[in-house]
Amino acid sequence: MSEQLLRFESVTKTYISGESRLVILEDLDLSVPSGTSVAITGKSGSGKSTLLNLAGGLDKPTAGSVLFLGRNVGKMHDKALSAFRNRHIGFVFQSHILLEDFNALENVCVPALIRGDGRQATIQRATQLLKRVGLADRLDHRPQKLSGGERQRVAICRALINQPDLIIADEPTGSLDEASASDIETLLLEMVKEEGRTLLLVTHNPLLAARCSNVYLLQNRQLQEGP
Amino acid sequence: MFTLKLAWRYAFSKSNRHRSATLVIMFGIAIGMLAIISVLALMNSLQTELLDQVKAIESFHVQVTFPPSDSSVVPIEDYREQLEHIEHVVQVFPYVNTQVMLQNPRADRSSTARLRVIEASVWETENPFSKRTLLWNGTIPQPLEVAISGQMAMKIGANIGDTLQMTLLGAGKTAVLAPSTVTLTISAIFQTGLPEFDNSTIISDVTPLMNIIGPKRVIYGLFLEPNVINRSQSVVSTIANEFPEATIRTWQQVNSAFYSALTLEKVMMYLFLLFMFIILAVNMKNASSRLLFVKQRELAILRALGSPRHITVQVFLLQAVIITLIGETIGIIGSFLLGTYIGPILSWIDSIQSKFSGKSNVLLSYPFTMEIQTGEVIVITCIVLALSVGFTYIGCRHLLRKEPMELMYHE
Numbered sequence: 001m002s003e004q005l006l007r008f009e010s011v012t013k014t015y016i017s018g019e020s021r022l023v024i025l026e027d028l029d030l031s032v033p034s035g036t037s038v039a040i041t042g043k044s045g046s047g048k049s050t051l052l053n054l055a056g057g058l059d060k061p062t063a064g065s066v067l068f069l070g071r072n073v074g075k076m077h078d079k080a081l082s083a084f085r086n087r088h089i090g091f092v093f094q095s096h097i098l099l100e101d102f103n104a105l106e107n108v109c110v111p112a113l114i115r116g117d118g119r120q121a122t123i124q125r126a127t128q129l130l131k132r133v134g135l136a137d138r139l140d141h142r143p144q145k146l147s148g149g150e151r152q153r154v155a156i157c158r159a160l161i162n163q164p165d166l167i168i169a170d171e172p173t174g175s176l177d178e179a180s181a182s183d184i185e186t187l188l189l190e191m192v193k194e195e196g197r198t199l200l201l202v203t204h205n206p207l208l209a210a211r212c213s214n215v216y217l218l219q220n221r222q223l224q225e226g227p
Numbered sequence: 228m229f230t231l232k233l234a235w236r237y238a239f240s241k242s243n244r245h246r247s248a249t250l251v252i253m254f255g256i257a258i259g260m261l262a263i264i265s266v267l268a269l270m271n272s273l274q275t276e277l278l279d280q281v282k283a284i285e286s287f288h289v290q291v292t293f294p295p296s297d298s299s300v301v302p303i304e305d306y307r308e309q310l311e312h313i314e315h316v317v318q319v320f321p322y323v324n325t326q327v328m329l330q331n332p333r334a335d336r337s338s339t340a341r342l343r344v345i346e347a348s349v350w351e352t353e354n355p356f357s358k359r360t361l362l363w364n365g366t367i368p369q370p371l372e373v374a375i376s377g378q379m380a381m382k383i384g385a386n387i388g389d390t391l392q393m394t395l396l397g398a399g400k401t402a403v404l405a406p407s408t409v410t411l412t413i414s415a416i417f418q419t420g421l422p423e424f425d426n427s428t429i430i431s432d433v434t435p436l437m438n439i440i441g442p443k444r445v446i447y448g449l450f451l452e453p454n455v456i457n458r459s460q461s462v463v464s465t466i467a468n469e470f471p472e473a474t475i476r477t478w479q480q481v482n483s484a485f486y487s488a489l490t491l492e493k494v495m496m497y498l499f500l501l502f503m504f505i506i507l508a509v510n511m512k513n514a515s516s517r518l519l520f521v522k523q524r525e526l527a528i529l530r531a532l533g534s535p536r537h538i539t540v541q542v543f544l545l546q547a548v549i550i551t552l553i554g555e556t557i558g559i560i561g562s563f564l565l566g567t568y569i570g571p572i573l574s575w576i577d578s579i580q581s582k583f584s585g586k587s588n589v590l591l592s593y594p595f596t597m598e599i600q601t602g603e604v605i606v607i608t609c610i611v612l613a614l615s616v617g618f619t620y621i622g623c624r625h626l627l628r629k630e631p632m633e634l635m636y637h638e
Contacts, residue, residue, distance in 0.1 A: 053632050056531070058531060058630070058631045059632050078536045078537075082530070082533050082534060082535035083535075084533075085530075085531060085533045086532060086533020086534075091532070093528075097524055097525070097527075097528045098528075099233075099525055099528065099529075100240075100525065101233075101236035102236065110229075110529070111532045111533060113228075113229040114229065114532060114534050115533065158532070162533075
């Protein structure tokens with residue numbers, strides 16, 4: 001039996017706006033074993049992104065616990081939480097947000113530089129990753145000069161640079177055309193496998209979900225084993 | 228290092244849409260620094276110049292007076308010799324100031340004046356008085372000769388070689404003071420640069436006027452060594468010990484009202500210019516807030532990638548520091564250049580304006596100098612930096628309260 005990397009224990013997330021109270025997740029449980037790939041599917045607005053944000057320490061649960069290697073993420077202070085995100089989590093967002101003022105290589109280096117890694121070693125590793133995703137000739141290009149697919153490749157490299165335990169991908173191909181999306185999906189799954197990482201993925205694409213080890217459907221604020 | 232790089236890129240990157248705002252703020256700071264340092268340096272220079280003139284011509288560095296003695300013989304030379312032997316005292320000149328009525332029979336004009344009776348050696352030796360009192364025509368006044376200023380010469384229609392009738396009040400036999408008329412010849416025209424002094428004062432040799440006025444009103448004017456001019460307490464103490472009956476006044480005490488007015492004027496100007504920087508700082512705060520607004524998603528990414536909350540704030544504070552320091556450096560260099568070339572610059576501006584107006588401007592042709600004080604520059608630099616960092620922090624403090632996902636979906 002694999003080690004449980006991430007566990008949601010009776011997690012509830014509620015947003016309060018004025019006098020209205022919106023329950024997004026309720027009493028939700030989830031286990032993500034180390035080295036697996038988990039896909040979350042569901043309708044828009046069902047709370048998939050909220051679930052990912054809780055898993056990545058970008059948000060805190062209203063009730064229940066999010067445990068990462070046994071540590072309660074929701075109880076961490078800002079400094080510890082930042083260090084946790086930096087060392088253990090790699091994010092790939094739908095809109096492939098990169099730092100506009102940095103080129104592709106520098107964007108990939110950012111998490112390692114935040115961690116305090118040496119400049120030369122970081123550049124070397126970032127270059128290797130970018131070569132691996134076919135961007136060897138785009139190292140000094142700024143995001144504005146890259147296509148959507150290329151930016152998402154940079155984002156994947158950035159998510160992997162610190163060799164995190166968990167890669168969180170929120171509809172990573174949602175803003176790409178079909179051909180690019182297929183390339184990126186394959187690349188993401190391959191690289192996660194090569195690097196021996198765990199993947200927690202939100203997608204509307206049933207084909208992509210089908211390529212993951214476990215699939216869950218988020219519906220009525222609860223997770224159900226997917227098809 | 229990474230934070231610094233990020234701050235630099237946010238401020239000056241070509242892809243940054245707010246680079247022009249950064250440059251405007253930077254040059255605003257530079258011009259502000261240039262203005263504040265230049266104005267203060269000009270005021271320092273004018274103040275020093277005015278005070279130097281006043282010290283040299285009007286009040287000396289220290290004035291000593293002795294109470295009237297019962298004896299009719301006042302030991303002027305004895306006092307002078309003893310005062311000259313006091314440490315740090317360079318020269319001593321006994322003199323008397325008294326009001327007189329001047330009449331020029333040739334032009335049939337008259338005027339009141341202040342007569343300064345002082346021995347001719349004050350012109351002949353090297354001292355602050357002879358350095359600043361320019362005899363631009365004629366010779367040093369000898370017994371029964373007088374030097375008058377150009378203004379006075381115009382006022383009474385006199386010229387060198389003319390004789391003047393001077394009525395003064397001297398020591399009388401039956402009355403304490405009795406009017407006495409003396410005929411003097413104008414030997415020289417002088418100019419000091421102190422209009423008040425030039426308009427009112429005529430200068431003559433001691434003989435024989437001191438005997439007419441009476442030696443009891445003698446003031447001993449002391450010139451000190453340069454290093455003790457502004458800190459003359461030790462000299463004052465020594466004189467007070469040797470002459471307990473003497474009244475001693477430093478140049479600061481004699482000119483206290485004038486000195487205070489100059490200082491007050493400087494402080495007011497300092498405050499006025501500081502307001503300018505507060506306005507600039509408020510602009511910096513707004514610019515930072517604006518920059519923060521458009522960078523929120525990037526900041527969310529930085530937070531997601533593991534950058535702690537305080538680091539993201541540091542980026543903006545560093546950016547403010549970089550912009551301010553560059554602006555300040557440009558301003559300081561500019562003010563030093565202006566200080567070096569103020570004469571040619573004003574002269575050039577004057578030459579241009581004279582082409583239109585047909586005459587030279589009094590202010591632009593004045594020989595301004597600038598005295599930049601390092602201490603003042605350091606204080607101004609620190610205040611501006613503190614204002615800039617403080618206001619930038621106010622501008623981005625709400626960032627401290629937001630979670631990454633709030634930043635991410637801010638639109």
